[in-house]
Amino acid sequence: MANISLLLFVLALSLSAVLATDPSTLQDFCVANPIGQGNSICKDSKVVEANDFLFSGLHIAGNTTNSVGSKVTPVFASQLPGLNTLGISMARIDIAPWGVNPPHTHPRATEIFTVLEGTLEVGFITSNPENRHFRKVLQKGDVFVFPIGLIHYQRNIGYNNVVAIAALSSQNPGAITIGNAVFGATPEISSEILTKAFRLDKTIINYLQSIF
Numbered sequence: 001m002a003n004i005s006l007l008l009f010v011l012a013l014s015l016s017a018v019l020a021t022d023p024s025t026l027q028d029f030c031v032a033n034p035i036g037q038g039n040s041i042c043k044d045s046k047v048v049e050a051n052d053f054l055f056s057g058l059h060i061a062g063n064t065t066n067s068v069g070s071k072v073t074p075v076f077a078s079q080l081p082g083l084n085t086l087g088i089s090m091a092r093i094d095i096a097p098w099g100v101n102p103p104h105t106h107p108r109a110t111e112i113f114t115v116l117e118g119t120l121e122v123g124f125i126t127s128n129p130e131n132r133h134f135r136k137v138l139q140k141g142d143v144f145v146f147p148i149g150l151i152h153y154q155r156n157i158g159y160n161n162v163v164a165i166a167a168l169s170s171q172n173p174g175a176i177t178i179g180n181a182v183f184g185a186t187p188e189i190s191s192e193i194l195t196k197a198f199r200l201d202k203t204i205i206n207y208l209q210s211i212f
């Protein structure tokens with residue numbers, strides 16, 4: 001009897017470890033079908049070609065002329081159909097001097113972040129109630145990890161552009177930018193809720209809602 005409970009315990013442990021990642025694949029690959037063409041989940045493997053596993057263009061700098069001074073160029077399954085079902089993805093991040101990649105989370109992925117150019121401040125915050133803030137200044141060649149689901153940010157603190165590559169542990173990591181989600185929801189979250197939640201004046205909440 002004791003042996004059976006032990007077995008069940010080990011089984012439960014291994015099961016939870018498996019459920020903590022994207023599901024494992026059932027075939028070599030499953031290239032995503034372009035929307036509206038065919039009704040199978042995977043593109044017919046006989047017509048799959050090398051280009052289905054290729055994305056070109058990550059050498060091109062993102063346009064950082066915007067209100068935050070940064071640009072994320074994603075390479076997810078929608079940009080690279082061959083990534084479908086493989087459980088990983090990538091992005092290029094460009095940040096102009098003093099620009100920020102605003103606080104956001106990836107609900108489905110851990111992010112491992114490699115600095116190719118520049119100097120930046122990065123950080124992430126743990127869940128309630130501690131809300132511990134881990135922060136670090138990164139230089140070219142540094143690699144930093146943002147654990148799955150946690151709010152994180154980046155800010156260029158140098159005089160040159162920051163270029164970084166992020167690898168993510170999901171083909172579809174998702175991104176929730178805190179300001180946009182809270183103040184820019186459609187339809188909007190009632191300002192009575194936000195006034196109380198953020199302990200701010202209604203005029204400030206209305207202003208924040210207008211800019212997001």
Ligand SMILES: *[C@@H]1O[C@H](CO)[C@@H](O)[C@H](O)[C@H]1NC(C)=O
Binds near residue numbers: 063066
């Ligand atoms: C970058 O974006 C800005 C603002 O949208 C635009 O005015 C500018 O032409 C863009 N630059 C390039 C090189 O595309």
